[in-house]
Amino acid sequence: MGAAQGSCEAAWLTPSFSRWTLRGMFDVVVVGGGVVGCAVARRFTLQGARVLLLEKAADILSGASKGNSAILHTGFDAPADSLELACIQAGHAEYLAIREQLGLPLRASGAIVAAWSAEQAQALPRIVAAAHANGVADAREITSAEILHREPGLSPAVLGGVLVPGEALIDPWSAPLAYLLQALENGAEVRRQTELYSGTFSGIWNLQTSTGAVQAKTLINCAGLYGDVVEERLLGATHFTIRPRKGQFVVFDKAAAKHLGTILLPVPEAHTKGIVLTPTIFGNLLVGPTAEDQEDRARAATDEGSLRMLVARAEAMLPALRGMPVTAAYAGIRPATEEKHYRVRHEPAQNYIALGGIRSTGLTAALGLAAHAWALHNGTQSLIRAPIPAPIAFPIWPQAPRLAEHDTRDWQAPDHGEIICHCEMVTRREIEAALAGPLPARDAGGLKRRTRAGMGRCQGFYCHASLAALTAGRFA
Ligand SMILES: Cc1cc2nc3c(=O)[nH]c(=O)nc-3n(C[C@H](O)[C@H](O)[C@H](O)COP(=O)(O)OP(=O)(O)OC[C@H]3O[C@@H](n4cnc5c(N)ncnc54)[C@H](O)[C@@H]3O)c2cc1C
Incomplete structure (x- = not known):
């Protein structure tokens, strides 16, 4: 913990809080070590808070953050004027600003929203207009000839598309790991294999966990696929219900990667972003995800029918994939809810913030969500209950593992x-x-x-x- 933080703790010390109490008390407890919780732990630590992150699994990134498409989105197709759009764009900008200091990779691949039918082609001007309204000014329509010039391996059946140059590829695991490592190096604590069971608020949070009691001034619920369960345990009721939505992927052998350099997005559907064909930062080619609603929050099984469908879709778009070996298949589960938008809740009277229902853009939006949580907290903090000291003046910048194919390994x-x-x-x-x-x-x-x-x-x-x-x- 920085010296500034220690002196500020002393400044709000009142007779009702002994020094013994303070040692076991955290400014903020973050529940959940997914990408959102890791980013929140980093943000609040850098602002000077004493942070504890609880993760019930043996290791971080064991929930929704375990399996995604690893795209750093621009928000070109996000709902207009939404919190999601704001967090995607803030998160994207902060990732670009900090990535070199943390040793995090970026592959500036750009994306093409490709139309494969006349109906999809008709939607392209609308996609460009929405992108421009969302501030993604460099999105533009491109012809099939231009697409095939950029990506000669694609099927000539492509009718046209929208080029979104700012969409990029990142390492989906080193990024959150680096966020949490930076929190740890600057004074935060992490307790893995520690499940939050319950809690009561009476000026401070008294929390019961599988490894003992914890006290905190503020609680931030980043429990992903269990966000509603955690909210119910803490507040007695929940304002959202998780509806797990599975997405299966197929990973082609590294030899396939030379056939595509750009992220190939479908014309968006109402339900999901649709099936993507994309290179990865690790030098593979990935096709997926499906969008399958299921009851189970943890079981991310793949099935042969879906995998065959994904391979067929990939081969139709990129014929060179025919006969290409498949390296792996996996599935991730989105923490979707009964509504499409992020389920962010702030209860200032209980120093409680929930960053719930971060279903399909959380890898990009995590840093933006963390800044949003900080703004919510900072806007309402009471001088008695939850003051946070000054930001750490010279934070430590740990280095993430360097695993990108285009970097020196x-x-x-x-x-x-x-x-x-x-x-x-x-x-x-x-x-x-x-x-x-x-x-x-x-x-x-x-x-x-x-x-x-x-x-x-x-x-x-x-x-x-x-x-x-x-x-x-x-x-x-
Ligand atoms: C198929 C798929 C593709 C995607 N593609 C992209 C993409 O290309 N780009 C992008 O930006 N986003 C993408 N996403 C979205 C992104 O992966 C999610 O938005 C993000 O992972 C959600 O993270 P989270 O931290 O909210 O939840 P989680 O990762 O689920 O983290 C929550 C954590 O809380 C822990 N926890 C739960 N209950 C408790 C408790 N009681 N006590 C302690 N710990 C608890 C869990 O174990 C878990 O580790 C995709 C998601 C999926 C599934």
Whole structure:
């Protein structure tokens, strides 16, 4: 904790709060270590708050943030004048501003919204007009000839499109990891395998968790797929209901990536953003996601029929994919709700903020949502209850793992030990780094997200034994 924070805590010390109480008291408890919670923990820590993040899983990014399309959106197709649009654009801008200091990658691929039918082609001028109204001034219609000039591998059946140059690709796991690492390096705490069970507010929050009691002045609910459950546990009722929406993906072999350089978006549908064909920052080609409503909040199973449909859609758009091997399939679950918009709730009388229902743009919007939560908190904080000290003047900037295909990787540097995962060229030094530091990987998924070990062509078949030896006794 910075010196400024300590002195400010002393400034609001009243006889009713002993120093003993203060040591166990946090300015802010963030519930949930998805991308939104990680960004919120960072923002409030940098503003000078004493922050604790609770995550019920063994490792962070175990919920909705585990599987997404990894696109940094511009908001060109977001609902006009919405909080979602504002957070997407603020989040996108902040990502660009901080990414080099955190060592985070960006592939400025741009996107094309492609029309494959006369009906879709008719929608293109409307998409451009909406993009311009949303402030995405460089979005423009392009002809099929221009599309095929940019992307010669695409099917000539494409009728035209909208070019959105600002859409980009990022690493969906290193980014939130870096946000939380920065919070930790600057004084925050994280408790994993710690589920919030209940809480009561009486001037401060008294919280019961699976690892003991916690006190906090402010509580921020970032529980994603369980946001409504957490709200009910804390307030006795919830203002939204999570309706989990699964999205399945197929990952093509790295050899496929040379056939497409731009994100290929469909003409948007009412229900979802539709099926995307996109390169990834890791050098793969990805097609998906589906949009399937389900009851289960945790089970992200794939099924053969959907995967075949995705492969067929991808091959129809990009014929060179025919016969191309598939490396992997996975599914993510969106924390959708009964309404389309973000379900943000602020209860100033209880120092409670919920960032709920962040269904399909949260990777981009997380930094913007964190700034929004800070503004909500800051606008209403009472001098008695929840003052936050001055921002940290010289924050520490930790470095995220560098895993982007177009960056220099660790295996290209000397003294990396040996290569453990040959498909993804992951070194022993990278594995050891992921198992050390302030937020070591706590399960196999966490290690994969920090290093990509086991995520390649053989899906861990060859490196499994080496990984088991390196991680023996390390996982929860
Ligand atoms: C298929 C798909 C594609 C997507 N594509 C994109 C994209 O290209 N670009 C983009 O910007 N966004 C995209 N998104 C959206 C983005 O992934 C989500 O908006 C984001 O991950 C939501 O994060 P979250 O932090 O709100 O929730 P989560 O990631 O679910 O995090 C919530 C965390 O809270 C924890 N938790 C729950 N209850 C408790 C409790 N009681 N105590 C302690 N911890 C608890 C959970 O374990 C979980 O880790 C996509 C999403 C999906 C599913």
